[in-house]
Amino acid sequence: MTAVPGEPLKFHQETEHHPENGTLLGFWLYLMSDCLIFACLFAVYGVLGRSYAGGPTGAEVFELPLVALNTSLLLLSSITYGFAMLEMQRNRVNGTLVWLVITGLLGAGFIGIELYEFGHLIAEGNGPQRSAFLSSFFTLVGTHGLHVSCGILWLITLMVQVKRKGLIGPNKRRLWCLSMFWHFLDVVWIGVFSFVYLMGVLP
Numbered sequence: 001m002t003a004v005p006g007e008p009l010k011f012h013q014e015t016e017h018h019p020e021n022g023t024l025l026g027f028w029l030y031l032m033s034d035c036l037i038f039a040c041l042f043a044v045y046g047v048l049g050r051s052y053a054g055g056p057t058g059a060e061v062f063e064l065p066l067v068a069l070n071t072s073l074l075l076l077s078s079i080t081y082g083f084a085m086l087e088m089q090r091n092r093v094n095g096t097l098v099w100l101v102i103t104g105l106l107g108a109g110f111i112g113i114e115l116y117e118f119g120h121l122i123a124e125g126n127g128p129q130r131s132a133f134l135s136s137f138f139t140l141v142g143t144h145g146l147h148v149s150c151g152i153l154w155l156i157t158l159m160v161q162v163k164r165k166g167l168i169g170p171n172k173r174r175l176w177c178l179s180m181f182w183h184f185l186d187v188v189w190i191g192v193f194s195f196v197y198l199m200g201v202l203p
Contacts, residue, residue, distance in 0.1 A: 027177045031184055034147075038188050041140040045196065051132035058133070058200025061126055063117070067197050070113040071189065074148070077106035078186045085179055091167050096175075100159050103182070107152045114145045137196065144192060147185055154178055 049058075084099035118138070121127065128138035158178060162171050 023173045024176060024180075027180060031180060034184070037143070038140075038191075041136075041143060042191065042195065045136040045140050048132040048136040049196075049200070053131040053133075055131040055134065056126055058137075058197070059202070061121060061124075062197050062200050064197060064201060066113060066117065067193065070110055070117075071193050073106050073110045073113070074186055074189050077103045077110070078183055080106060081179060081182050085175065088167055088172060088175055093162060093166055096167065097159055097162060100155060100162075104152055104155045104159075107148055107155070111145060111149055111152070114141065118142070140196065141192060144185065144188055147181075147188075151178065151182055151185060154181075 080099050080103045084096050084103060087095035087099060118141075121134075126134055128135045155178060158171065158174055161174070165171060
């Protein structure tokens, strides 16, 4: 509020602007914290991954063809999300939504196969309580699967927002954040596939 002699009082309304890069920077910090979580889980598996306690080894329980199919689904979903981002940059709402739907279906397929794998292991008596190896395996792979599940819920929420409000600035920022999250999960899964499954079948 300012006062000038002979003139009526004037009120100035201060507005706060959301920093364009503030959301992305904050999300990068979140991803770094997630990196620490997975680094700890990988370290735990590295220590306990050969502690079978008389139970089965990785070579006896891992089905590499099934895991390879699961890996293909997740990596393909990263490509389809990239197509969604290209459509977003062209401001094509329908094209963006189509590729997001395909990405979500591929992610759901990944989770479905992972749940089948977990159920099959538990049904055979190879649950996480059987040995330290299986405990660390279920924890690491299950944590990644939980992240993918949260990513799918986030994806569905964004699809609803894009459908209702279009590709406005806030929605584009959210899509960029989810893109970083989704590609991050792909990188983590490559580590899981190599360090857990491929090395697990070695004698």
